[in-house]
Amino acid sequence: MAEIPIRFANLGCAEIARKLSRAVILSPNSTLYAVGSRSLDKAKKFAAENGFPPSAKIYGSYEAVLDDPDVDVVYMPLPTSLHLKWAVLAAEKKKHLLLEKPAALNVGELDQIIGACEANGVQYMDGTLFMHHPRTAKMEEFISDSQRFGQLKTMHSFFSFTADDNYLKNNIRVKPDLDSLGALGDIGWYCIRGILWAANYELPKTVTAFRGPVLNGAGVILACGSSLLWEDGKTATFYCSFFSNLTMDLTVVGTKGTLHINDFANPRDEITSSFSAASETQFKDLLTGWVPLPSQHEMTIDLPQDACMVREFSRLVKSIKEDGSKPECKWPNISRKTQLVMDAVKESIEKGFQSIQIEAY
CATH class of the missing domain: 3.40.50.720 (NAD(P)-binding Rossmann-like Domain)
Structure with missing residues (x-):
């Protein structure tokens, strides 16, 4: 049947x-x-x-x-x-x-x-x-491997694209009555999710927005960033913007390894994608290069994400x-x-870039 x-x-x-x-x-x-x-x-x-x-x-x-x-x-x-x-x-x-x-x-x-x-x-x-791309599961295998990656120490995510004048004037993402979270809610959501994914969804202790966010005349965020701090000393930063060239970077660094991905939210090719992983990398003699070089991991999937x-x-x-x-x-x-982290970033901006403590429940 x-x-x-x-x-x-x-x-x-x-x-x-x-x-x-x-x-x-x-x-x-x-x-x-x-x-x-x-x-x-x-x-x-x-x-x-x-x-x-x-x-x-x-x-x-x-x-x-x-x-x-x-x-x-x-x-x-x-x-x-x-x-x-x-x-x-x-x-x-x-x-x-x-x-x-x-x-x-x-x-x-x-x-x-x-x-x-x-x-x-x-x-x-x-x-x-x-979250549903098989590449994400493959990257998780690497950062969960204590022998190759070690202990998680820091993360950075960046998502931007250059919005045209029509977008900045008429898109729902810039209208306070429709999507008042602007860039933070749109592409910042991906940045925060990427960081939480790398941290195995452990919430940070505090969130502190960067100074200098860009807001439109209606007070909607068009560009902003933040730092995040965990109880055990892990750190993260992210930045999202409607004013920079299309970029979707996620970097995850451990005591032994580093993960790099340059299209984490939306792969450049929906069938074939890749990421870079480095483990126990050091300088060559006389600082003439790196050894071993980061490895490129490419995969082909049957369905787009x-x-x-x-x-x-x-x-x-x-x-x-x-x-x-x-x-x-x-x-x-x-x-x-x-949503909790995104709320904390917004609150930090509104309170003059104070550090906001995350309350899980």
């Missing part, structure tokens, strides 16, 4: 939803079932341009999507200011929730979303794609639907930790 695919519905027609729609098509255990927008014409156009099957349901409201009993998963790429209302309602309608990042405006809102998912037995996951995410989410939903499994708590926990 053929496997019944998990039925996805898009709640909204944002640009990023085009990528997710393709991922659902590529994933072997999912199908595009429905799309809803506040405009029926917009929903029809989106479905026609993004590979939705002729049988797909097209709705002219978000409520209609959530009222459809055959929708298994709601993917939500709405502006962050709308997440709380619609994510909670989706959970109450027993829809599994794939929520675009940033997950919420603050951890209080996210707690309400996660609480609604837990109360209704539905799976929650945020849309941080690199966004389709890997959809495949994994569909697997979890299928297990809940058909086997009576409980929702996987790993994903809401990681999302909440990312």
